[in-house]
Amino acid sequence: MKYPPAHPLPPLREVINAHGLFATKALGQNFLFDEQLLDRLAAIPGSLMDANVLEVGPGPGGLTRALLRAGAKVTAIEMDKRALPVLEELSQAFPGRLTVIHGDATKVAPASIFGAEPYAIVANLPYNVGTNLFTGWLSGATWPPQWTSLTLMFQLEVAERIIAQPGSDAYGRLAVLAQWRAKAKIAVKVHRSAFTPPPKVMSAMVHIVPGEAPEGVNPRVLERVTEAAFGQRRKMLRQSLKGVPGALEALDMLGIDPARRAETLGIEDFVGIARKLS
Secondary structure, eight states, X not given: OOOOOSSOOOOHHHHHHHHTOOOOGGGTOOEEOOHHHHHHHHHTTOOOTTOEEEEXXXXXXXXXXXXXXXXXXXXXXXXXXXXXXXXHHHHHHSTTTEEEEESOGGGOOHHHHHTTOOEEEEEOOOTTTHHHHHHHHHOOSSSSXXXXXXXXXXXXXXXXXXXXXXXXXXXXXXXHHHHSSEEEEEEEEEOGGGEESOOSSOEEEEEEEEOOOOTTOOHHHHHHHHHHHHHTTTSBHHHHTTTSTTHHHHHHHHTOOTTSBGGGSOHHHHHHHHHHHO
16 A cells, blocks of 8 residues: 655656755765665565654655655655755655654754654665664664664675674674674665666665563673774784773683684674673
């Protein structure tokens, strides 16, 4: 079932030409215009009928259209003031379904938007802030989080780091933070030619849902441990973790050889270390 607009919408390319809204490298913008692809992306979280959705960096509103067609109630945070008139037109086409906040998403707390209500996050993230936003959404002390799922576009290399398994070249801090209490998968790979302008690399939509959190682990401690361990990933743990108080003692208590390197430890090993330090 699709939620129809109040009036027909012009093609996205016509919209950006009419408003002179061209992607800028400074804002990490790459626009998607393929309506069928956008509908596929909006369908990844499942039914969004009357669901709250947070979108970051909507630009000309391609993904926003698809989310609104799926019946979502969208709050979009956009830094580029050039996009505001376009989004206002979209708001008029879907009365009462789209709220636009002009600002920096890294400085807006979702709780200030949604109160205590649950929400999904769906976004073609600007490349220059995507990872910081992602790790912030994963780091909450309260679990399960207020968000029901994250459906986010990343460069394929970053997406592969998020879902990586121990021992692989891509395995690192992002994988641990994404997987220690959540489930992550690549839902759709998107060819660079789908974007305007085309980025230099392939992209992928990653879908993450909360899982069960291990007991007795402070997420901030886990973040500190992984940051230290993978910040010097070619060094042995005895060297990379020596600046984290109690970490070497935790290795000893867990029977983890301090001569190992971070990429050889499983996620459960990092959870164990963080639990001892928590």
